[in-house]
Amino acid sequence: MPREISAFSNPLVKRVRSLRDKKHRREEGLFMAEGLRILAEAREAGHLPDTLFFAAKSAPHPLLDRLIAETEADGGEAIATTPDILHKLSGKDNPQTVLGVYRAFDTHLGRIDRAEADLWIVAQALRDPGNLGTILRTGDAVGAGGLILVDDCVDPFSVEAVRATMGALFTQRIATASWEEFVAWLRAGEGELIGTSLAATTDYQAPRYARPAFILVGNEAQGLPPAYEAECDRLVRMPMLGKADSLNAAVATAVMAYEVINQWRHA
Amino acid sequence: MPREISAFSNPLVKRVRSLRDKKHRREEGLFMAEGLRILAEAREAGHLPDTLFFAAKSAPHPLLDRLIAETEADGGEAIATTPDILHKLSGKDNPQTVLGVYRAFDTHLGRIDRAEADLWIVAQALRDPGNLGTILRTGDAVGAGGLILVDDCVDPFSVEAVRATMGALFTQRIATASWEEFVAWLRAGEGELIGTSLAATTDYQAPRYARPAFILVGNEAQGLPPAYEAECDRLVRMPMLGKADSLNAAVATAVMAYEVINQWRHA
Numbered sequence: 455m456p457r458e459i460s461a462f463s464n465p466l467v468k469r470v471r472s473l474r475d476k477k478h479r480r481e482e483g484l485f486m487a488e489g490l491r492i493l494a495e496a497r498e499a500g501h502l503p504d505t506l507f508f509a510a511k512s513a514p515h516p517l518l519d520r521l522i523a524e525t526e527a528d529g530g531e532a533i534a535t536t537p538d539i540l541h542k543l544s545g546k547d548n549p550q551t552v553l554g555v556y557r558a559f560d561t562h563l564g565r566i567d568r569a570e571a572d573l574w575i576v577a578q579a580l581r582d583p584g585n586l587g588t589i590l591r592t593g594d595a596v597g598a599g600g601l602i603l604v605d606d607c608v609d610p611f612s613v614e615a616v617r618a619t620m621g622a623l624f625t626q627r628i629a630t631a632s633w634e635e636f637v638a639w640l641r642a643g644e645g646e647l648i649g650t651s652l653a654a655t656t657d658y659q660a661p662r663y664a665r666p667a668f669i670l671v672g673n674e675a676q677g678l679p680p681a682y683e684a685e686c687d688r689l690v691r692m693p694m695l696g697k698a699d700s701l702n703a704a705v706a707t708a709v710m711a712y713e714v715i716n717q718w719r720h721a
Numbered sequence: 722m723p724r725e726i727s728a729f730s731n732p733l734v735k736r737v738r739s740l741r742d743k744k745h746r747r748e749e750g751l752f753m754a755e756g757l758r759i760l761a762e763a764r765e766a767g768h769l770p771d772t773l774f775f776a777a778k779s780a781p782h783p784l785l786d787r788l789i790a791e792t793e794a795d796g797g798e799a800i801a802t803t804p805d806i807l808h809k810l811s812g813k814d815n816p817q818t819v820l821g822v823y824r825a826f827d828t829h830l831g832r833i834d835r836a837e838a839d840l841w842i843v844a845q846a847l848r849d850p851g852n853l854g855t856i857l858r859t860g861d862a863v864g865a866g867g868l869i870l871v872d873d874c875v876d877p878f879s880v881e882a883v884r885a886t887m888g889a890l891f892t893q894r895i896a897t898a899s900w901e902e903f904v905a906w907l908r909a910g911e912g913e914l915i916g917t918s919l920a921a922t923t924d925y926q927a928p929r930y931a932r933p934a935f936i937l938v939g940n941e942a943q944g945l946p947p948a949y950e951a952e953c954d955r956l957v958r959m960p961m962l963g964k965a966d967s968l969n970a971a972v973a974t975a976v977m978a979y980e981v982i983n984q985w986r987h988a
Contacts, residue, residue, distance in 0.1 A: 495965075591968065591972075592969070594963035594965045595959070595960075595961050596960075596963070597962030621964070621965060622964075625964045625965070692979070693862075693863075693982065694862050695863060695864030695982070696862050696864055696889070698861045698862055701862050702858055702859070704972060705855060705858075705859055705971060705975040708968070708976055712959070715962070716926060719960065720926075
């Protein structure tokens with residue numbers, strides 16, 4: 455049976471709210487995700503929350519009922535609460551009526567099995583949580599295996615990033631590594647590293663991309679460092695017909711990824 | 722000669738700061754853009770600010786000097802100020818060292834000349850300023866003429882949207898219209914309306930797209946209303962190979978737009 459919490463001063467409320475800070479997420483090994491749609495996606499991917507908060511007065515919903523029952527059967531706790539507390543937890547003006555606290559995933563690069571997919575996305579020093587979330591969501595759409603975060607990227611378990619993934623955080627693999635670790639891992643197996651660069655002279659539609667393909671996207675402001683570009687097996691550029699000299703990082707990743715899978719599905 | 726403002730209580734500081742609210746932008750017919758890169762892009766596109774704020778102690782920069790001189794020659798005012806006031810104006814933790822106040826553009830649909838470009842982007846009820854900005858930036862990259870905002874979209878002159886355009890706000894045309902106004906305008910001339918939809922059965926690479934092409938993107942959460950889909954000359958879908966059922970709106974727009982221009986450049 456779900457217990458009820460309606461006091462802002464409840465220590466659990468404070469503790470969960472603190473998960474909005476990276477420091478506390480690290481210490482607790484937990485993160486939060488909001489919204490029935492994302493939590494249902496997580497459940498389908500085999501992830502149930504440690505703690506599930508839902509609005510006590512929300513209309514009955516079979517998906518929510520199932521989430522509550524399965525969370526409790528899995529040893530987790532379901533907690534009925536108020537919209538005000540959900541607002542306090544999520545920090546959103548229009549909080550979702552359901553919020554889950556999940557154990558953070560092990561993001562060691564060694565846990566990635568490249569044979570699981572033909573396509574992987576690698577982001578370097580990505581700073582914007584919305585871009586990170588959007589790239590994971592795109593990864594899901596193009597059938598990528600997951601996202602490898604190289605160097606100092608924004609935390610994929612931040613509330614904003616999780617929100618932008620629309621659930622893909624639970625269906626895509628995530629790893630973090632230094633550039634040196636990543637390159638050593640990459641070169642220990644098969645795979646072509648594909649970078650997009652303003653300096654490239656090869657059109658992105660010219661090469662025939664081999665499997666597995668690793669698409670490398672650089673920092674939003676700086677792009678890829680020259681040494682990283684030099685490591686790429688293919689360095690390509692998209693046509694830029696206007697005045698601007700770059701695309702949004704998540705957009706560039708998606709345009710590149712669709713080119714790769716389009717080649718493969720027409721081959 | 723630029724004057725100096727260092728008092729928070731200065732009425733001009735208050736007035737410019739109020740431009741972060743849509744209501745005040747409307748009343749004043751003004752909006753703000755930040756960052757030397759974006760302001761330089763605006764200048765190249767023929768837009769000089771009414772008022773230019775810059776950090777009094779910023780390192781000399783030829784681009785900034787030229788902006789100051791041209792703003793003053795154009796009848797505008799250049800104001801040297803403090804980092805604290807720039808922070809207060811922009812609302813950003815790391816404010817740019819330069820901020821311009823511009824007259825809002827006339828966004829009547831009747832001012833759009835479709836003959837100016839082969840590609841136009843149309844967004845319906847787009848809610849996220851980052852998506853709007855990213856779509857404008859993509860529009861610039863694919864050589865689109867501009868963005869037509871249909872129904873209740875987020876304000877393209879909001880600080881967040883302007884920031885995300887990376888300057889494309891000044892190089893792309895912008896119009897706002899109701900759906901009825903847009904359809905009447907569209908059908909009074911040439912052009913194919915291309916919608917992307919989960920309900921579509923046609924792969925987005927199957928049709929041969931004709932010029933001018935109007936790419937229609939729907940609201941982030943709901944997608945396009947059925948009646949709007951019915952109005953499309955082409956309704957297509959991108960392959961979705963994962964668990965998710967949709968792409969981020971700005972990503973979907975970019976993938977679609979690159980397909981259209983790729984067809985044309987290979988034709």
